[in-house]
Amino acid sequence: MNELLSHLDVWKNSKNKIFNSEGYKVTVADVLGDARKSRYINIDTDKLVARATLWESGELELQAMDIATKNRAIFKSVATPEVWRLDDELNWWLSEIATY
Secondary structure, eight states, X not given: OOHHHHHHHHHHHHTHHHHHHXXXXXXXXXXXXXXXXXXXXXXXXXXXXXXXEEETTSEEEXXXXXXXXXXXXXXXXXXXXXXXXXXXXXXXXXXXXXXX
């Protein structure tokens, strides 16, 4: 598993206190795919269902759907070739989820 894909566990673990205090259910998938590996994080809150999908190339897609309206609440697609950039984008996504 490459550094970016394995960093999803590090990021999740660094946010466990937030997840627990907010009552968020968070799961990190195993690595998927053969030719193009990817991994995702799901965050379920009382208002949103959110997913971050990361490909080994550093492409990152951040999204969330409003449970009540079924409308897209968050969507962002970026390139995160470095771990620090991945952290920044995941932190932005989590802040958007938390303030929704």
